[in-house]
Amino acid sequence: MMGYWTSLAGGILIGLSCGLYYLLNGKIPGISGLLARAFSYQKGWVERFFLFGVFIAPILWRVVCGYWPGVSVQIPWFLIVCSGLLVGFGTRMGNGCTSGHGVMGIARLSLRSFVAVFCFLGTGILTACLMHYYAQH
Structure with a gap:
């Protein structure tokens, strides 16, 4: 609670x-x-x-x-490094990060921010599902 x-x-x-x-x-x-x-x-x-x-x-x-x-994350360091590089690349490509688009962009009703957040969340959900699936098999 x-x-x-x-x-x-x-x-x-x-x-x-x-x-x-x-x-x-x-x-x-x-x-x-x-x-x-x-x-x-x-x-x-x-x-x-x-x-x-x-x-x-x-x-x-x-x-x-x-x-x-x-929370405690228990994944190999190379996955953390790869994830960080992908996030950095996506941030550059999306012209901003989740905090800029998600907190401020959506508050300003920016269409570009809505699309960016949809892509961020969609990719995050897909990645989490794949990681969970492969961890179980």
Whole structure:
């Protein structure tokens, strides 16, 4: 039961932080774009602060709650590397990541974001089903 409340709180915090970032900075806070802007020489302090929050939040959770958030994944490292490369390629090809399209794009009723999220979720569901099937056989 606790998982539902923490998921709800997390979703609310993501929505609030993305909305606030957009209102104060005028840019969509997708992680891939934030990461690119964070390393620009003349700009990027807002992006660096936002990304700092992304990385520090699990540590704060650990301090307050006493355990690490998330789940344990037990797959070979080469699959994680391949998955990361495919996600990076898809992010570049889709001109944005799941956070940019899924949280901000859909909120802005962007057709391109609806298509991108459909592709992200469809591929994720298909991959999970295939991995589950092959793990059983």
